[in-house]
Amino acid sequence: MKELPGCMNIRIASRTNQRIIMLNTGINNSGFTVCRDCGAAFPEMIPMC
Amino acid sequence: MNAAYFLESCLSEFNEYLMSYEPAKGNVLLNPEEININAFRSALSENINSLLAKYKIHPELFSTKGNDGKMKYQVKRGLDIAIGEYAPGRAVVVDKHTYQIGGIYYPGNEWKKAPARSFIEAPSYLKDILLCRKCEWFGLADDSIKTCPFCGSGELSLSRQMLRPWKFAPVNAEPVSEAQLSEEYTHVQTPLYSTLPESDG
Known part of the structure; x- marks a missing residue:
């Protein structure tokens, strides 16, 4: 990892084969309800406060 | 029969058949006097089993079955696309019929009382x-x-x-009418990059 001249808090690195997570977090970030037995699923609809 | 159905449902039976298969003498393609039939059997079995491993790494998503219990349609998308387009609540049109996605499906467990449990409780998913x-x-x-x-x-x-879903399946494995459809839209977030500072590459 290299430092960036003039930028105290920034470092540079070139990396391959790193993990990227892609999520579908549902409606208003409320996730999905999934039945652990049969797999039936639907988006949760918790109203935003 | 498509490849997915063969790999999921027929592979073990095919392997048994292959191990007991004896080609007739003078067979144009597999003449037992000219080839090592045991080496042929093990090479073919190994290659087909490697296909199964590849198939499991790239789960093909969304499926629906006909009245005979067999898969009627399979729409294939990469997992990154499918978790948005085929997420539970979304509607998809296949062969002019509209289906609403209603769950996560793991093939091969249909006969079990809780077909999704082993998949959902697996730490790798x-x-x-x-x-x-x-x-x-x-x-x-x-x-x-x-x-x-x-x-x-x-x-x-x-x-x-x-x-991490394996496949998505439509509600009741049957089309829904436009009047009954209440589609719930959800979307995939921007990819999250969570590499740690010490994981230098």
Whole structure:
């Protein structure tokens, strides 16, 4: 990892084969309800406060 | 018969058949006097089993079955696309029929009382996500992570669990009419890059 001249808090690195997570977090970030037995699923609809 | 059905439903039976198969003498393609039939059997079996492994790594998503219990349609998309387009609640049109996605499907377990349980409870599919309340770092939960790898904060908490789907299946495996359809739209977030500073490459 290299430092960036003039930028105290920034470092540079070139990396391959790193993990990227892609999520579908549902409606208003409320996730999905999934039945652990049969797999039936639907988006949760918790109203935003 | 498509390849997916063969790999899921017929492979073990085919392997048994292959091991007992004896080609007739003078067979144009497999003359037992000219080829080592045992080597042929094991090579063919090995190659087909490697196809199964590849198929499992790239789960093909969305399926619907006909009245005979067999898969009627399979629409294939990469997992990154499918978790948005085929997420539960979304509607898809296949062969001019509209289906609403109603669940996660794991092939081969249909006869079980709880067909999804073994899949959903497998740690390789249901994962805990750690979240730092201070700097919003996140990553897959790991026993070795006690403090935030970025800001050092001890305010780590378990976020909602993440489920990696295998396939998606439509509600009741049948089309819905436009009048009954109430589609719920959900979307895939921007890809999250959670590499740690020490994982230098």
